[in-house]
Amino acid sequence: MLLNNNIQNEKWKWSFKDNKISSLKDLQLYKSDDGGKTWTQIYIPVDKIPESDYEDAENIVPYFMDNNGWIAWIVSPTLYILKTTDGGLNWDILKFEIDKYGEAISALQFMTPEEGWLLTTVNGVGMQINYLLKTDDGGKTWENVNVTGEKNYDGIYSAANSSNMKFYNKNNGWISISNNLGPDPLLFRTTDGGKSWRKIELSVPKVYKDYYLSSANVPVFTDSKNGELILELCKHNKDNKLEKHILVYETTDGGNMWELIRADNL
Template identity: 25%
Template sequence: MRSVLECLSRKGSGLSLLSTQNPVRRLSGIFVALAISLSSSTVLAGWTDPLDTPAAATEKAHQTLLLDVTRAGDRLVAVGAYGHVIYSDDNGQSWKQGKVPVTVTLTAVDFADAQYGWAVGHDGIILASQDGGLSWNKQFDGYLANEALVAAAEKRTRELEQQQTEATDPQLQEDLDYQLEDALMALDDARYDVEQGSTKPFLDVLFLSRNDGFALGAYGMLFRTRDGGKSWHDIAADLPNPDKMHLSQLAVLGDDWLIVGEMGLVIRSRDYGQSWERLELPYDGSLFGAVQSGQDWLVFGLRGNVFTSSDHGDSWRQLPTGSEQTLLSGSVARNGAVALVGNAGTLVTLERDNVSSTPLIRIMTLEGRSGLAAGAAVGDGWLVVGEAGARAISASEFKQSVGE
């Protein structure tokens, strides 16, 4: 049987963003296929909604499927299947399990500081913690997301109908006809989603502060809160994404914001989200993450494809990694070294010296070839999570693996 990550490489795991204020921020991959299949409403005898079922306590939570890891101050916090949230205060040497009110798969986690954090996942779930990941409460779910999407679609339809009534220019009327047709189709889709239930997964979460945050994911979902998650608002219409392509990750790269997704989707904001523009990339395969090292941006995705830009995304060139394994997540160490992880236990590192503009690329394949979903820099090594749970990789182990 192929690994979970390999089977789902068409649409990896949830997005996250790399803040320059947190150089070890996880950038997780997206698992849309898994998200959709596991989130579908199935009526069985004795079935209980996983959104209302607390995660079971287990001593083996750190050995189960984990999809993201990040820092809460000095603490590591990881999330994954069955609603598992685990945390470590000794750089991954030992783990404890947090208290979580749901059993849905969690795809991404982010902390604004050492105490305040958020996790997102299947069924449109958004969880919040105010104690560094020890305990969590539910803020939002797919049912509320569907209601918000219907309300936004109805508002958009009313606005266009009013504009159409007032328009006198024939060309403007024709443009409004097309826009209204699209809006009515979007409204039909939103109402259909209400009938289906809480099926859409969030794939990434980012908080700029304790109040200002984003959740994004499948089918172009993008929500924003400005009150710490007390209320969430659909802002997907702000993006140039009319086909509702999956959004894998939102990354803060210096003063710019970048969203990557399926079919080579790269969207940039240079004014803190006030406006967005789509960038041209010489690639139309799915992208799962973005990181910044020094002045360079990196985006990566299917079949080991990595592209770099030194001009804020205006132009891109491909970096040959030597690996054809799908890369799902990236993290950056304090010295600027980048680690990309993905299918079949693949860990790719990129380091620059002061002489060459081409990074030194090394590839490590973990024993057992279990898929990796995310990573974080730990000391002079890395902490990775994936199919087999959490694992620390020391610098000496890495060097031995790559023959140094």
């Protein structure tokens, strides 16, 4: 059974057999040349890769742009990428030593066939470190990008279990991280293509001070000015039942300022 986990430009889609997202062998890749009317399964050359190069990966993350495709995973300390530039007819295996900069992939996105972004995680006991890496050569080499601006930058430390990234164009990008200790998000944005980042502060009502942020949602924009951001907040009540609330924020200036417009109980 094919599960439509992702469709990009109605040209690519993929699924994992039995939701085995860490198994390259279970990745099923399909391509359409008629806008999604018909789909053809694409051969992935797993048999040409030593099993030791992918069997310990926490997850496998694909990304596609027109006829360009990247299938990425990490077996620390190495980032592996299967890359195609001809719609899946031929694949190259790229390897890059990222050392301490990640054990698993949170998000992968390319803005052009050469320029791409990779958000990685390193998990510890009750905490997480996130690193943002950038490539300007299609995934051959990657460089760690300072997100917080701190001089002794060594990733984004947080009490979190999820993170996300989204670039809406070459200049405008967002990073979002959940928070196991409170309702306030770790939300960063860039407007200059990742050269500098700014932390976005949101006003969370005091009534939610005992909640924790379970989501790592990035803003969703309808145009260059208007967008929404959803925070998912949780806590266990006195009966040990999980209470869930959703806070919806709105921006009308492209994401500089946010206003709480709705709070829903789930």
